[in-house]
Amino acid sequence: MNLLSAKNLSHTFDYELFSNISLDLEAGESIAIIGVSGSGKSTLLHILSTLLKPDKGSVALFGEDVATMSKKRVSEIKRDEIGLVFQSHYLFKGFTSFENLEVAAILSNQEVESTLLKRLNIDGTVHQKVTELSGGQQQRVSIARVLTKKPRLLFVDEPTGNLDKTTANEVMDIFFEYLQEHRAGMILVTHDEVLAHKCSKVYKLINKELVEVH
Numbered sequence: 661m662n663l664l665s666a667k668n669l670s671h672t673f674d675y676e677l678f679s680n681i682s683l684d685l686e687a688g689e690s691i692a693i694i695g696v697s698g699s700g701k702s703t704l705l706h707i708l709s710t711l712l713k714p715d716k717g718s719v720a721l722f723g724e725d726v727a728t729m730s731k732k733r734v735s736e737i738k739r740d741e742i743g744l745v746f747q748s749h750y751l752f753k754g755f756t757s758f759e760n761l762e763v764a765a766i767l768s769n770q771e772v773e774s775t776l777l778k779r780l781n782i783d784g785t786v787h788q789k790v791t792e793l794s795g796g797q798q799q800r801v802s803i804a805r806v807l808t809k810k811p812r813l814l815f816v817d818e819p820t821g822n823l824d825k826t827t828a829n830e831v832m833d834i835f836f837e838y839l840q841e842h843r844a845g846m847i848l849v850t851h852d853e854v855l856a857h858k859c860s861k862v863y864k865l866i867n868k869e870l871v872e873v874h
């Protein structure tokens with residue numbers, strides 16, 4: 661099943677970041693996007709995840725063109741089907757980790773799974789305020805929050821940037837298992853080429869093009 665199909669995307673801020681980019685993601689698949697800092701990886705992820713409208717081209721999610729979807733449909737998809745893990749975590753700072761997870765669970769009619777908290781090694785700190793946690797702990801809470809929603813599509817931007825190698829590997833294994841278990845898809849932006857090659861496909865954003873790397 662096709663989860664995402666992007667056709668001929670182009671985008672310009674101060675200068676043209678990329679043009680004519682096309683990309684398809686199937687259920688159970690993961691795609692890594694690598695490329696130097698400033699090449700437009702996060703911008704592309706924002707476009708693919710409905711947060712930013714491309715200058716040119718189209719994005720279809722689950723077979724529906726985002727440009728012609730109603731606002732209500734886009735919100736539903738964002739709430740229920742899309743999981744975003746971005747460079748900044750957007751947790752509610754005045755809340756505890758558990759309260760952050762509860763909000764996600766309530767909004768998407770799911771439950772907070774204690775096994776997930778244990779696996780992310782945050783079960784001991786969930787009742788602390790987010791502001792009392794380390795950067796790496798906050799990152800793992802934001803990952804738990806996203807997976808609690810049980811999304812079919814994950815957009816993940818440098819999810820392990822604040823983590824040591826061992827924790828980073830464990831966290832990525834959780835993502836890959838999630839994809840298999842739920843037949844979900846993931847687009848992962850990373851600077852880590854070893855991690856990138858754990859994905860089904862690897863693309864590099866270079867010279868304004870998306871080139872498959874083997």
Ligand SMILES: Nc1ncnc2c1ncn2[C@@H]1O[C@H](COP(=O)(O)OP(=O)(O)OP(=O)(O)O)[C@@H](O)[C@H]1O
Pocket residue numbers: 673674677695696697698699700701702703704
């Ligand atoms: N909202 C915006 N308005 C203007 N320029 C922007 C905006 N967002 C990004 N840019 C510019 O677009 C370029 C690409 O940014 P982007 O964040 O997509 O790069 P990136 O490949 O994700 O880099 P990094 O690896 O450092 O995260 C940068 O030059 C950035 O300054």
Ligand SMILES: [Mg+2]
Pocket residue numbers: 701702703747817
């Ligand atoms: Mg970026």
